[in-house]
Amino acid sequence: MLIKPISIKINADKAYLIPIGDVHLGSKNSDLKKLLGYVEWVRNTKYSYVFLMGDIFDVATRESESSPFEQEMGINEAMNTMTNIIKPIRKKIIGCISGNHERRLRKYAGLDLLETWCRTNNITYCEDSCVISFDIRSINYVFFAHHTMGGGQTIGGKLNRVAKLVTVFSGADCYLGGHNHSKALGEDAIYYYNHSTGKVDSKRIMYVDCGSFYAYDNSYAEAAALPPSHTGAPRIRMSGTKKDLHISF
Template identity: 25%
Template sequence: MSNELRWYGKILPKELTEIKLVIISDLHYGNPYFSYKHFQRTIDFIKNNKNTYCFLNGDLCESVIKTSKGEIYKQIGSPDDQKKQVVEWLMPIKDSILGTTTGNHEARIYESAGTDITDYIAEKLNIPYRPEGMLYKLAFGDNNNHTKGKPFVFWIYITHGYGGARTKSAKAVKAERASNWIHADLVAMSHDHVVNIAPEVYLMPDNRGTIDGNGFLSGRVSAKRKMLVKTNAFLKWGGYAETGGFPPSDLSTPVINLLTPYSKQWNLYPDSPRQAIKVSV
């Protein structure tokens, strides 16, 4: 089920100046509180907007079994039924799906029976799959740093998430921790059903240098920005969430905009880096 970290990637047309990115996770299809309406709105958004792509980030299926948490007697369909239905729903946007991870709900099936239902979903959709997390290189556009033929490159890391947390800050800090040990322009984490957007700034030395007046080699250090995104769920309030004292899930899907200076949106913002990530919630 697991394998050593290697990055995946996709090179998109050089004519593109911006793209939209969506993270689909935590459907919990099979749970009676699953909101098909909100999920279908997200699918329609991807289908109806050009240059819009997505990742799958786990807990697509409720996957309740006798030895796990959850309401097995209220669950809609078996885990086998659930995975097949999820594939059917995602098939119309399969060419827009960049890759997938798995979630703790799907992991239940693997741990109890050695069957990886996310691998089945990935195979049917013909997308790359890595259970623990996925590092992805997305390249598009042209004239990066005024260099003809040089695309803009965004590094993206997605992982489902882990553990329990009660407060928004405790949930958000998980994405911050993950961002500390991997280089990426965007880190997206799911699992906690609470949307949170937090830009993180770090300092990057320039490899190029000059000899200063004292004869010492010296170079610039630039501030770089990475965007930390906690994603939504498609699960209405009730059931074990209500009895367990958890707040309602945020059902609104964040839209992540990957922008270049040639984007029509570029002048909407006061900052002017070489490329940028903006998130609409």
């Protein structure tokens, strides 16, 4: 985690954050057509930003569920391909965290693939988790992002892993998780003491599963009878006129 959060200040009525993860580039199941559509939307939309949620690369090994012999491209080609894909929006990518697929190389060879790729593309690399702060005019929004780990096949089970991030970092308006390839949204309301007013106020907290760009057909997920899910990512709109997060899929 970066001790100093990524901080973005914008003077606008609204801004967007698109958390993109689980692309699994290298796999034949990577939905590049869908990904390119998101890149085009970000390129054409003012005050839109991307945060990369990990598992950008598939990194298949002989011990993994996906086979290296069934990959569409090797790691070097995948890195070059991703560089070309994000080129139109590179300056709009505010940061990146690692996923369990990239950790395979960290475990076996001590190489942090995403750190190398981010350095090449001048993208802030946060390793395992990241705090992101947006100031849209005078309104502040705080996000906490982690790829997450573990199983869970129901929507509730998957979203629970994102909700548990509140025990890692306190005070975020929205918690972002990846890994499970689902798009889902949950929210809580909490009460807190407001030092400025001396009153007890309430705050809304949102939990977001950030989807994937990994197609289901003929994948290891299908072979394991895991539930299918649609590809894509959430779009998070932050208002600059009142404290309001709107999340759409």
